[in-house]
Amino acid sequence: MRVSDEELMLRCRHGDTSAFELLVARYKDAILNFAYRMIHDYHRAEDVTQETFLRVFRNADHYKPSAKFKNWLYLIAANLCKNELRRCQRHQQTSLDAMMAENTDAWPRSLTVSTNLPDHLYEKKEQQRLIEQALTRLPENQRLALIMVTYQGLRYDEIADVLNCSVSAVKSLIHRARQGLRGWLVQSGIRGSTNASL
Amino acid sequence: MLHCENVRPDLSAYLDRELPRWKMQLIRWHLYQCPRCSHEMALLQQTDEILHWLPVRAVESDLAHRILQRAEAENRKGVPIWKHSTSTVTRFRYLLRQKALASAFAICLLIGLGITLTQSVMKPKPAAEPEVRVVQVDLIQEQPARGYILY
Numbered sequence A: 001m002r003v004s005d006e007e008l009m010l011r012c013r014h015g016d017t018s019a020f021e022l023l024v025a026r027y028k029d030a031i032l033n034f035a036y037r038m039i040h041d042y043h044r045a046e047d048v049t050q051e052t053f054l055r056v057f058r059n060a061d062h063y064k065p066s067a068k069f070k071n072w073l074y075l076i077a078a079n080l081c082k083n084e085l086r087r088c089q090r091h092q093q094t095s096l097d098a099m100m101a102e103n104t105d106a107w108p109r110s111l112t113v114s115t116n117l118p119d120h121l122y123e124k125k126e127q128q129r130l131i132e133q134a135l136t137r138l139p140e141n142q143r144l145a146l147i148m149v150t151y152q153g154l155r156y157d158e159i160a161d162v163l164n165c166s167v168s169a170v171k172s173l174i175h176r177a178r179q180g181l182r183g184w185l186v187q188s189g190i191r192g193s194t195n196a197s198l
Numbered sequence B: 001m002l003h004c005e006n007v008r009p010d011l012s013a014y015l016d017r018e019l020p021r022w023k024m025q026l027i028r029w030h031l032y033q034c035p036r037c038s039h040e041m042a043l044l045q046q047t048d049e050i051l052h053w054l055p056v057r058a059v060e061s062d063l064a065h066r067i068l069q070r071a072e073a074e075n076r077k078g079v080p081i082w083k084h085s086t087s088t089v090t091r092f093r094y095l096l097r098q099k100a101l102a103s104a105f106a107i108c109l110l111i112g113l114g115i116t117l118t119q120s121v122m123k124p125k126p127a128a129e130p131e132v133r134v135v136q137v138d139l140i141q142e143q144p145a146r147g148y149i150l151y
């Protein structure tokens, strides 16, 4: 029988490190991908993932069993991603040009596409790069909500809990995010396979 | 019967199946009849489909191990939260708690001292006893008068 996250968290509060280990195993992939979608840099996404779990470990005493563990975990990760993005924006303003000139690997890692790839792979990579770029243009909360519903499979009420807003606000955020994204995808010339022209 | 302007804002929620069943059915019926909303719906679906083109990032196999190592290292050190926490709020709360404890201790100490002092000041003095004067009384023995002893 699967032990619930909340039960594991309570065990963790009583110093059971194996319970913490199990929580890490359950959520590390999801949190890393969430951070990666937000930040678009694998190494910084990894740092955010590590810090998220360490905060869970440190603050186990403050965890209230009435709160859903998954929402609490995403709340920590979302806040760390926001901090990371702000830190990066400040840094970017001062030194982006210098960094790009010195090291193309520095930022943004995922936007660098190798030109040695075969045509179809190159095209695929290029499309992915454009999608990622379009995502980064969304306002922060729209991006968070869209990523949580699209890639993390969170429900609207869970997202509302993480973003500390109402379910109808989440509905609106996600709708506006999809509409905004569609505009940029049209500009980038990306089309899906379903029966509608973007 | 729903109107287009009422349906449009709910289309994303419809796509995510986040509406009550009765509303899902109403929108489904509207989409069946309305080509414009149906086109709008297809665009949203397409956007969602494109978003899924992004691959899932594989996690490096030792990530969990590194997280656990760091957690265990912190646990062994037994470092108090405020020392390793980067959160200003946590640090502030910790310091506040420490200060509150110290203040409570100081207040208790002061109250204790106050009570002791008050008790010693308010203690009634025993009634003053009549002064006893020790007077040295020289007993004057009357010397027998010198004279003759007559036999």
Ligand SMILES: [Zn+2]
Residues within 6 Å of the ligand: B003, B004, B005, B007, B030, B034, B036, B037, B038
């Ligand atoms: Zn319509």
